[in-house]
Amino acid sequence: MKYPEFTYRFQYFDADFIPYPTKGYVADMSLSRKGLFNSDVGMWQLVARTSASWPLNDKYFFNLRTTAMLRLPFKQPYVNQRFLGGSDLFLQGYESYEIDGVAGGFTKATFTRKLLQTAIHLPFTQIKKISTIPIKVYGKVYGNAGYVYAENVDPSNNLNNRLIYSGGVGLDIVLFYDLALKLEWSWNQLHQNGLYLHDRRYL
Template sequence: MPAFAQQQDTVVPTGSEPYIIIKKVIVEGNKKTRPSIIQREVRIQPGDTIYYKDLANTLEAARKQVLNTSLFLAVNTNIRNWEGNQADFVVDVAERWYTIALPVFKLADRNFNVWWVDQKRSLNRVNLGVRGFQDNLTGRGDKLSMEVQVGYTQKVLLGYTLPYIDKKLRHGVGFLVSYSRSREINDSTNLNKQVFFRQDEFLREVSLFALTYSFRPAINARHQVWLSYNTESVADTIAKRNPSYLGDGRTKAKYLELLYRFNYIDADSWIYPLKGTSFQGEIAQAGFFGLADVKYTKLRVKATQYWQLQKKWYAAVGARVQARFPSDQPYFMMKGMGYNEDYLRGLEYYVVDGTNFAIAKTTLRYELLSFNVHLPLIPKKFRSVPFRIYGKAYADGGYSYNKFPGNSFLNERFLYTGGIGLDIVSFYDTCLRIEYSANQFGQKGLFLHTKIDM
């Protein structure tokens, strides 16, 4: 379904250097995706001039930018239909499989090693269910997601994002609704290890309703605003075991949170970057309009710089900092280092609770292998599965502050780790990390992760 970008005034260069003037931007291969969504990612417009010396880089930059939408398996860019020094800019795409239903087999613990070692591979700590995605629902890059989960945590989730609602493709909206409940709860921390309490009745219920707005004025930058209504309730037993869990011995907390987030990424890949810059900053305010069982102001910054040093050699340096005020917060708002993506490689078995923390990470990568595996008996465009394998060495450092550290031995001291490993990367945004890490206390181990760390 070819489409043509609107013609604009042609600007002819005055120098003698060879150049091309773009007549039209043509999109091919898109059976569902609207041409405007693809054209929005291409910096080239009709009437633009491309010098011969810049042509290869321009084609590759446009290809990667369209590929970064995660809507396509493959993207090719080319110049076609030459007429003197004028030609068409062509973007040829192979669309992904947009309707996906996957079984959920998810560990309840923070990472694989905690489940395997600390929790002794208990199947009682596994979540089972079904997760469904309808990507590119209307051909505008929108996404509908649903999840039903049983097991350790019972959960239902429904979300939808529409990245563009206007003709200029700048403004977007969305919503998210979720509810979960569980019979076990992490209600305290002892010596930097999570302490869990379990009984037959449900101990914890969490619900969320959020509305989102996004503004993307250019290619690399996006502004987002989230307004969410949050509730969390626990059994009386938990309030007695740890009165500070929800604060002041409460069994239920309700609060509104307003969050603003700014994302900037100018990298060769948004999924597994090797060259470029990534930045995310956010500020959140919780507790207003009478829904103020929890009150805080949160500031968070995450930034990473990526370089190609030589052929197949890559380096990355990143930092993330978070501060939450005031420092006197309920226990469930004290998740510092060790949770989600905020951990040091080599300290996966520990958590460092606190309202403020800073983490720095460095990684040196070398591309060991790059190949495709061809699968029979499936549609042709899905048959070739790409794999890239990187060897790496890394070092991390971090610091966390907690006004009430208790018996923590990791708070208010500089922590550092390092190690070597392998990253196995494929399409559909998958990555397997195999890492052998050591920390400053002489502890060593092999760690497995399925998410890209920086």
């Protein structure tokens, strides 16, 4: 099935380092329309995402991220109800779950400590930009909480229409100038835990 989609997107960056901010603010908002007004598929979607980072001192930092989503009308085919999972929208500890719905939001709070800051020099290259590899390592603890509303709930999925939460500890490794790897051990309210590896995400 094919149908047109129109999107307006606004992004705001005022952070010290976009791939891994430790100070400043980032915002991303999009408004989209799927389908024409007289088509069988018609949906308005609003998504707003923010990230705020505060340095507590030279080594300790706090980050708070929020995401909110609304789709209208609420009655939508399943293909238009994807939300958490299967994309860059997820709660840590629920990576293996897809939690779909037409409205909802979540927040992520992270407390980090800088453990290491160094650099590796590469003598075999003459390219200045890659002759030195800066490395920063952060330890962290984090907590997530969210809620996803669905009109029709699949009985096999009991994560809709309820508060979900998770937490964990991890290591963030920042390499080069735009690459951050995140090794995280997360657990959720279903008494499940796991070790996950993520690439950079500023929201």
